[in-house]
Amino acid sequence: xxxxxxxxxxxxxxxxxxxxxxxxxxxxxxxxxxxxxxxxxxxxxxxxxxxxxxxxxxxxxxxxxxxxxxxxxxxxxxxxxxxxxxxxxxxxxxxxxxxxxxxxxxxxxxxxxxxxxxxxxxxxxxxxxxxxxxxxxxxxxxxxxxxxxxxxxxxxxxxxxxxxxxxxxxxxxxxxxxxxxxxxxxxxxxxxxxxxxxxxxxxxxxxxxxxxxxxxxxxxxxxxxxxxxxxxxxxxxxxxxxxxxxxxxxxxxxxxxxxxxxxxxxxxxxxxxxxxxxxxxxxxxxxxxxxxxxxxxxxxx
Numbered sequence: 001x002x003x004x005x006x007x008x009x010x011x012x013x014x015x016x017x018x019x020x021x022x023x024x025x026x027x028x029x030x031x032x033x034x035x036x037x038x039x040x041x042x043x044x045x046x047x048x049x050x051x052x053x054x055x056x057x058x059x060x061x062x063x064x065x066x067x068x069x070x071x072x073x074x075x076x077x078x079x080x081x082x083x084x085x086x087x088x089x090x091x092x093x094x095x096x097x098x099x100x101x102x103x104x105x106x107x108x109x110x111x112x113x114x115x116x117x118x119x120x121x122x123x124x125x126x127x128x129x130x131x132x133x134x135x136x137x138x139x140x141x142x143x144x145x146x147x148x149x150x151x152x153x154x155x156x157x158x159x160x161x162x163x164x165x166x167x168x169x170x171x172x173x174x175x176x177x178x179x180x181x182x183x184x185x186x187x188x189x190x191x192x193x194x195x196x197x198x199x200x201x202x203x204x205x206x207x208x209x210x211x212x213x214x215x216x217x218x219x220x221x222x223x224x225x226x227x228x229x230x231x232x233x234x235x236x237x238x239x240x241x242x243x244x245x246x247x248x249x250x251x252x253x254x255x256x257x258x259x260x261x262x263x264x265x266x267x268x269x270x271x272x273x274x275x276x277x278x279x280x281x282x283x284x285x286x287x288x289x290x291x292x293x294x295x296x297x298x299x300x301x
Contacts, residue, residue, distance in 0.1 A: 001115055002093065003030060003037040004085050007100040008072050014042035015056060016072035022102045022109075029111045036088075039100075040081040042072050052190065053077040061197025062145065062210035070197060075213040076189035078167065079182045086182075089174045094118060099168045107244045108168075117246045118171060124251060126233055129178045130171040131217065133237040133252060138164035140222065142208045144215035147193060147200035152219045154226055157259040160204065162222040163237055167214040168244060177230045181220070188216050226258055 007023040008016025023039055030037045042054040054073040063069055078097070085095055096118055102109035122130060140149070141160035153159035172178040189195050195212045224232045234255045242248035 001035055001118065002085055002089055002095045003033075003035045004040060004081055004095070004097050005100040006040045006077060006081055008042055008068070014054070014072055016042060016068045017101070019100045019103075022100050022104075025102050025109050026100065029109050033111050033114055035096075035111075035114065038085060040077070040084075042077075045077055045080070050077070050080055053080050057196050059197055062199055063197040063212060064209045066211075069212075074195045074197070075167075076195050078170075078213050079186040079189060079217075082170065082172065083179070083182050083186065086172075086174050086179065091174050093174050094122065095172050095174065097170045105168070105244060107246075110246065112247070114246070121239060121241075121246065121249060122171060122173065124249060125171075125236075125239055127177075127231075127236060128173040128175045129181050129230075130239070131165045131167060131221070131237065132169065132239050132241045134164040134166040135240060136252070139206075140164055140215065140218045141204040142206050143211045144218060145194075145200060145210055146203060148215060148219055150201065151194075152188065152216075152223070154223050155258050158226055158256065159219055159222040162218060162225075162256065165214060165218045165221060165237055166241075166244075167211075167217060169241065169246065181224075181230065184220060185213075185217050188220070189213055225256070 005023070005026060007019040007026075008014050009020055010016065010018030027037075027039070045051060045054050053076045056072075057070040057074060060066075060070040063074060069075060082095060082097055089095060098108050099105070100108070139160065140162045143164055149156055149159050172182070189212075193200055194216055197210060197212070221232075221236070224230055225234065225236050228234070235253055238252050238254075240250040240252060242250050
């Protein structure tokens with residue numbers, strides 16, 4: 001099992017929050033485990049050719065609850081560091097990402113019975129890629145810019161009301177599915193209009209603040225659930241980590257249904273396919289009968 005986090009260091013290495021104290025506390029805890037771990041940073045990504053994922057944006061804009069996030073790429077780096085770590089791992093191995101700021105959220109430095117807790121979560125998630133649901137009432141429309149939903153969502157109303165995901169912990173099993181999800185997430189995190197804090201279009205009346213990379217992933221996950229892509233369970237996301245605690249697993253058995261307009265679209269497509277098959281079958285029967293009649297006439301002649 002591999003464990004990663006991302007720790008900005010402050011000047012002179014970057015202009016983000018100085019999380020060096022949190023980083024050291026995480027390392028102290030990790031040394032007591034059997035986990036393989038690595039702490040990524042803005043400097044590491046810049047030095048290794050991934051500077052575009054930690055570039056400085058002049059304005060925080062709608063990202064009003066995360067100080068200095070605009071100065072380290074608005075978290076566009078999250079799928080990248082997971083992909084980089086997966087390159088070091090074997091198929092089937094488990095990767096855990098958790099946020100660094102354990103001085104603010106003490107749960108992030110809890111490594112008690114860690115591997116068993118992670119395996120329990122993955123078993124309950126029943127999918128190679130896990131991100132928890134925030135709670136029972138928050139939805140994407142409250143923390144996602146409208147342009148992301150308008151441009152990426154297959155069923156906009158379904159996605160607006162899709163459960164809010166929280167990206168402070170992400171767990172994945174190295175597999176084709178996890179890599180494809182991370183690659184698509186990475187691609188859209190590089191779209192400035194999606195990741196930055198600028199407003200494009202009218203905000204939903206229930207909008208609170210923007211959570212950039214988390215919102216992008218939420219829209220993608222909503223599409224996967226709607227289409228059944230990657231074999232994702234229909235009740236995904238089915239786990240809340242109460243108080244952000246990996247030992248407090250709350251199972252949610254809720255299946256969100258697509259909107260009527262999307263259901264009608266599926267029905268129309270299905271009818272078209274059935275009708276097409278029916279017409280083809282009729283033509284085949286006519287052709288077969290025509291050949292049979294032709295042969296009989298030929299014998300008589």
